Amino acid sequence: MTIDTANDLIAHALTLSLMIAAPMLLIGLLVGVVVSLVQAVTQIQEQTLSFVPKITAMIMAAVLLMPWMQSQMLEYASTIFRGTMFH
Numbered sequence: 606m607t608i609d610t611a612n613d614l615i616a617h618a619l620t621l622s623l624m625i626a627a628p629m630l631l632i633g634l635l636v637g638v639v640v641s642l643v644q645a646v647t648q649i650q651e652q653t654l655s656f657v658p659k660i661t662a663m664i665m666a667a668v669l670l671m672p673w674m675q676s677q678m679l680e681y682a683s684t685i686f687r688g689t690m691f692h
Contacts, residue, residue, distance in 0.1 A: 614685070621681050625674050629666045636662040 640655045 617681070621677060625677060628670055629663050632666045633659050633663045 636659050637655060640658050644650060644654060
């Protein structure tokens, strides 16, 4: 394995990690913004009010997106083990 191959392998792994994590992070961000707006409008400043909905939404997103995440990771792993990624 050359240094260029190792660099490409690391770049693909990081890209896949970001692609898999992005939907859950975006959902957490959107729920956080909505909860913050509700807190600002109602003037309720409770910390658990912002934490619980974000965690709940992110867990639900993880459960719903698990088949897609699994297929992405399995496809990447099979490509790596077959050695066809860089040919």
